[in-house]
């Protein structure tokens with residue numbers, strides 16, 4: 001059966017309202033374990049618990065300890081692929097609904113993206129065309145037009161193509177994750193941390209039955225892996241191989257400054273920045289500057305190799321941002337983060353049953369902040385009804401894992 005978009009945004013709420021609490025033959029609620037307390041595990045927990053499942057979230061460190069905590073958390077539709085953009089646009093609708101229902105603290109100020117010189121014009125134009133077709137009419141700007149739209153931002157003389165969108169937003173991803181987990185608990189979910197899932201047990205018929213964790217064993221009917229960059233490890237507990245690309249990013253949060261802007265700014269893939277209503281500015285480099293000191297970071301997940309390098313990053317990032325957004329010139333870093341994106345090899349979400357074990361689901365994606373509300377809804381719907389969502393067909397794990 002096809003799940004339509006309209007039936008979907010209301011998601012598990014519709015399921016719950018219709019009394020679709022799924023019971024097993026023995027008359028009890030289905031028990032679903034979720035590995036990972038990042039934003040995707042948290043959103044999925046809300047939808048499942050709301051639809052009547054007995055939910056336990058296992059988080060090995062603390063909520064938002066992974067990519068979520070280091071994210072820019074820009075909620076946006078922008079990709080070079082109409083199908084994927086449609087999914088993201090659905091998720092923006094779902095975000096607006098969650099923000100209204102649960103108070104997620106999202107800021108809906110839109111965004112401004114630009115490129116400098118000739119290099120990336122075609123790429124940004126293609127994105128503008130897709131936004132026009134799928135989402136909204138982007139407002140085309142030039143350099144002075146950017147400053148007119150936001151009088152505290154000065155992108156310089158090199159801007160060759162720019163556009164503004166009005167519907168995207170951003171969130172504080174740590175606050176949003178805690179908020180989702182709190183709501184899930186209100187619907188009866190349990191959130192256990194620190195608690196690492198160390199083994200996944202499957203019976204002789206190939207059916208998942210229970211997990212072993214650092215807090216004991218738990219019998220479950222379904223398991224969802226929402227374990228971010230640890231997904232290859234979690235999938236290996238089922239004897240399967242799965243790979244992610246390695247994509248580090250550097251993020252700095254400043255101490256609070258006077259509030260200036262509600263938009264997200266993207267300068268030619270080099271810097272992205274935004275500000276929260278409490279005045280903190282978040283700014284990030286897409287990847288670590290090409291220095292020998294970053295060889296380790298570019299190769300594998302790790303903490304900053306030294307305090308000096310960490311502080312150098314913060315100063316460098318703040319001074320590069322100040323060239324465009326001078327208000328941050330004298331800002332102090334409050335948090336200096338090194339994040340690792342859960343990045344599937346084709347940069348598309350991987351969501352659905354793990355081949356070979358139909359009652360273990362996996363969900364791993366970049367842009368997981370944008371996608372968390374819709375992926376949580378689809379995951380809950382598929383588990384609670386057994387129906388497959390057609391829109392997820394291009395994103396199934398079978399493209400990487402065989403049974």
Ligand SMILES: Cc1cc2nc3c(=O)[nH]c(=O)nc-3n(C[C@H](O)[C@H](O)[C@H](O)COP(=O)(O)OP(=O)(O)OC[C@H]3O[C@@H](n4cnc5c(N)ncnc54)[C@H](O)[C@@H]3O)c2cc1C
Nearest residue numbers: 036038040060066067068071074197228249339367368370
């Ligand atoms: C620098 C940077 C910028 C980004 N910018 C954006 C953006 O602007 N917009 C956007 O949409 N996305 C962005 N992303 C991507 C987005 O942040 C991620 O896609 C999203 O946070 C993934 O969420 P998750 O819940 O899947 O994974 P995570 O947040 O990584 O959560 C996984 C959790 O699983 C836990 N875990 C792992 N193994 C186990 C185990 N065995 N047992 C128990 N728990 C376990 C981990 O501790 C972790 O907390 C960015 C990411 C980075 C790093």
